[in-house]
Amino acid sequence: MLRWSIAFFLIALVAAVFGFGGIAAGAATIARVLFYVFLVLFLLSLIVRLVSR
Numbered sequence: 001m002l003r004w005s006i007a008f009f010l011i012a013l014v015a016a017v018f019g020f021g022g023i024a025a026g027a028a029t030i031a032r033v034l035f036y037v038f039l040v041l042f043l044l045s046l047i048v049r050l051v052s053r
Contacts, residue, residue, distance in 0.1 A: 001041065005034035 012027035 001034055001038040005031045005038060008034065
């Protein structure tokens with residue numbers, strides 16, 4: 001999930017450099033959402049691991 005987030009962030013950077021504002025904004029939004037999903041899943045797995053011990 002984190003790799004997908006980084007990939008969309010890089011796509012947003014490249015699109016912004018070439019002047020494609022709409023594509024850059026869309027890719028940045030997708031990257032942000034994927035990063036938050038990754039963060040929530042990571043924290044949940046960390047809590048479950050700590051509770052199960």
